[in-house]
Amino acid sequence: MSAITLRIPDSMDKALREAAADAPSLNDYILRALRRQMAPDAAHELAALGTLDLEGEGDAR
Structure with missing residues (x-):
């Protein structure tokens, strides 16, 4: 497994959190x-x- 770091721009934070509302x-x-x-x-x-x-x-068939 690889680790990644993801930086989310402040402008995307609210929309991303709303989209993920039903996710765990x-x-x-x-x-x-x-x-x-x-x-x-x-x-x-x-x-x-x-x-x-x-x-x-x-x-082979």
């Missing part, structure tokens, strides 16, 4: 948001690699 904590809300974004980011990076030659990889 503000930290939980932020972590969930980061995890949701990580999958699309990783997919974009993988797509940028271009076509992969996967012949012979995975399940």
Whole structure:
């Protein structure tokens, strides 16, 4: 696991806390948001690699 430090501008504090009102904590809300974004980011990076030659990889059916 990696630790991160996130600085939230004062101008975003109120809106972020309101958005996280139903979450167990503000930290939980932020972590969930980061995890949701990580999958699309990783997919974009993988797509940028271009076509992969996967012949012979995975399940053979």
